[in-house]
Amino acid sequence: xxxxxxxxxxxxxxxxxxxxxxxxxxxxxxxxxxxxxxxxxxxxxxxxxxxxxxxxxxxxxxxxxxxxxxxxxxxxxxxxxxxxxxxxxxxxxxxxxxxxxxxxxxxxxxxxxxxxxxxxxxxxxxxxxxxxxxxxxxxxxxxxxxxxxxxxxxxxxxxxxxxxxxxxxxxxxxxxxxxxxxxxxxxxxxxxxxxxxxxxxxxxxxxxxxxxxxxxxxxxxxxxxxxxxxxxxxxxxxxxxxxxxxxxxxxxxxxxxxxxxxxxxxxxx
Amino acid sequence: xxxxxxxxxxxxxxxxxxxxxxxxxxxxxxxxxxxxxxxxxxxxxxxxxxxxxxxxxxxxxxxxxxxxxxxxxxxxxxxxxxxxxxxxxxxxxxxxxxxxxxxxxxxxxxxxxxxxxxxxxxxxxxxxxxxxxxxxxxxxxxxxxxxxxxxxxxxxxxxxxxxxxxxxxxxxxxxxxxxxxxxxxxxxxxxxxxxxxxxxxxxxxxxxxxxxxxxxxxxxxxxxxxxxxxxxxxxxxxxxxxxxxxxxxxxxxxxxxxxxxxxxxxxxxxxxxxxxxxxxxxxx
Numbered sequence: 001x002x003x004x005x006x007x008x009x010x011x012x013x014x015x016x017x018x019x020x021x022x023x024x025x026x027x028x029x030x031x032x033x034x035x036x037x038x039x040x041x042x043x044x045x046x047x048x049x050x051x052x053x054x055x056x057x058x059x060x061x062x063x064x065x066x067x068x069x070x071x072x073x074x075x076x077x078x079x080x081x082x083x084x085x086x087x088x089x090x091x092x093x094x095x096x097x098x099x100x101x102x103x104x105x106x107x108x109x110x111x112x113x114x115x116x117x118x119x120x121x122x123x124x125x126x127x128x129x130x131x132x133x134x135x136x137x138x139x140x141x142x143x144x145x146x147x148x149x150x151x152x153x154x155x156x157x158x159x160x161x162x163x164x165x166x167x168x169x170x171x172x173x174x175x176x177x178x179x180x181x182x183x184x185x186x187x188x189x190x191x192x193x194x195x196x197x198x199x200x201x202x203x204x205x206x207x208x209x210x211x212x213x214x215x216x217x218x219x220x221x222x223x224x225x226x227x228x229x230x231x232x233x234x235x236x237x238x239x240x241x242x243x244x245x246x247x248x249x250x251x252x253x254x255x256x257x258x259x260x261x262x263x264x265x266x267x268x269x
Numbered sequence: 270x271x272x273x274x275x276x277x278x279x280x281x282x283x284x285x286x287x288x289x290x291x292x293x294x295x296x297x298x299x300x301x302x303x304x305x306x307x308x309x310x311x312x313x314x315x316x317x318x319x320x321x322x323x324x325x326x327x328x329x330x331x332x333x334x335x336x337x338x339x340x341x342x343x344x345x346x347x348x349x350x351x352x353x354x355x356x357x358x359x360x361x362x363x364x365x366x367x368x369x370x371x372x373x374x375x376x377x378x379x380x381x382x383x384x385x386x387x388x389x390x391x392x393x394x395x396x397x398x399x400x401x402x403x404x405x406x407x408x409x410x411x412x413x414x415x416x417x418x419x420x421x422x423x424x425x426x427x428x429x430x431x432x433x434x435x436x437x438x439x440x441x442x443x444x445x446x447x448x449x450x451x452x453x454x455x456x457x458x459x460x461x462x463x464x465x466x467x468x469x470x471x472x473x474x475x476x477x478x479x480x481x482x483x484x485x486x487x488x489x490x491x492x493x494x495x496x497x498x499x500x501x502x503x504x505x506x507x508x509x510x511x512x513x514x515x516x517x518x519x520x521x522x523x524x525x526x527x528x529x530x531x532x533x534x535x536x537x538x539x540x541x542x543x544x545x546x547x548x549x550x551x552x553x
């Protein structure tokens with residue numbers, strides 16, 4: 001007879017699980033909670049319930065323009081990252097050529113560099129040879145940090161996809177473009193969806209690279225929140241942050257529909 | 270286009286991006302770190318006056334910077350330890366839970382992970398501040414008589430960093446535990462081992478690659494983290510990243526900031542290279 005898990009371990013495990021989950025979620029709960037406060041100051045638990053701070057955010061030019069910049073930036077970065085990363089993944093996972101393994105590591109190498117150091121390097125580069133930080137520099141910086149995710153997610157689905165379909169299309173007379181458009185790209189679709197999710201999310205959330213590469217007058221939403229935090233936080237930051245949390249949650253549920261939760265957890269690193 | 274040149278054309282855009290916007294800036298940083306400016310000033314004006322190891326010598330000769338490095342490594346080690354302590358049970362439960370519970374546990378782990386670090390740290394500022402949530406809870410439970418605040422303390426930095434990095438640890442270990450056949454556990458139990466005996470003699474040894482990988486990753490992310498230590502610790506408790514940042518924006522000594530960046534990069538690589546090798550050996 002195999003003994004079950006003893007009661008004390010079950011109970012202790014459940015208790016520990018609840019405590020860990022509370023610990024993980026309490027900062028988010030506090031942000032959401034204090035955003036509906038009616039008071040002038042940041043407090044948790046909130047005093048009274050009001051949506052006045054959401055009204056404040058939605059009628060404030062600094063939050064709206066920062067939010068709009070963030071969305072534009074994340075969309076441009078997502079498209080660029082897919083356009084550059086998908087072909088690279090196809091080359092790395094569909095073809096065998098000398099050095100393909102080393103090139104694979106090369107494409108993942110931005111993952112090991114702390115984003116702060118990368119941001120400073122880009123700042124120095126653009127200050128020395130360019131005209132300093134700009135929206136373009138910011139796009140390029142985010143492209144580099146999101147590229148490994150696209151290469152990896154697209155590579156992962158290609159790894160499991162049928163190699164012979166492409167070969168069959170070739171023998172049936174498909175030309176290069178038909179082969180890619182009708183066979184290879186549809187095989188990449190799931191990976192591209194996951195890659196797009198990571199690229200958008202990373203670009204939309206980043207405050208570190210953006211801190212160095214934003215041009216004067218350009219503000220992204222995380223940067224706006226960061227600089228408000230350094231000065232005088234009021235509940236409008238909580239409202240803006242809550243909007244960011246809900247965008248993240250919505251995206252996770254959408255991508256989970258497409259991919260399944262295990263894959264999401266596996267590629268999150 | 271022959272199929273021999275196909276991979277080249279597919280790789281070309283990516284390679285150009287990596288060379289121009291990744292290796293070049295890092296090289297720029299490396300070169301800059303070996304020069305000193307006649308007087309501190311933002312590039313490109315006169316930053317490459319004389320070459321040498323002066324910036325590195327300055328770092329190792331000044332007890333202030335050594336103190337910053339010491340704080341960085343010490344707090345990162347403590348953070349990693351507590352992240353493991355909380356992350357391991359979470360990983361085990363996630364790996365062994367039924368599909369419904371596992372689904373929700375993974376979602377609840379991924380939501381904070383995918384939320385901007387700025388937003389999560391903001392939550393901690395509200396909790397850790399004087400008269401904040403933590404202070405209220407402690408007073409209410411009678412654990413503390415007077416209001417306390419953990420803002421601008423090392424404890425506060427560690428608490429917030431553990432929360433920020435926990436998903437990385439838990440998900441890394443979960444991947445390994447999920448790969449351990451539950452039959453091994455059953456076998457050990459059939460042979461008379463108790464639950465904690467199985468933990469100690471089966472699960473921990475078999476998940477050791479995951480534990481080491483998760484700890485290396487957490488430590489590497491910890492020593493280079495910027496937002497959380499800066500906002501929670503403030504200017505009086507700088508860690509490496511915060512110190513680098515203040516040389517970029519404050520004293521404008523970019524050459525010295527470059528040298529500090531290189532030292533931080535070196536430390537990160539010393540941790541992350543074994544991590545990558547560990548993952549590779551597992552075939553992940």
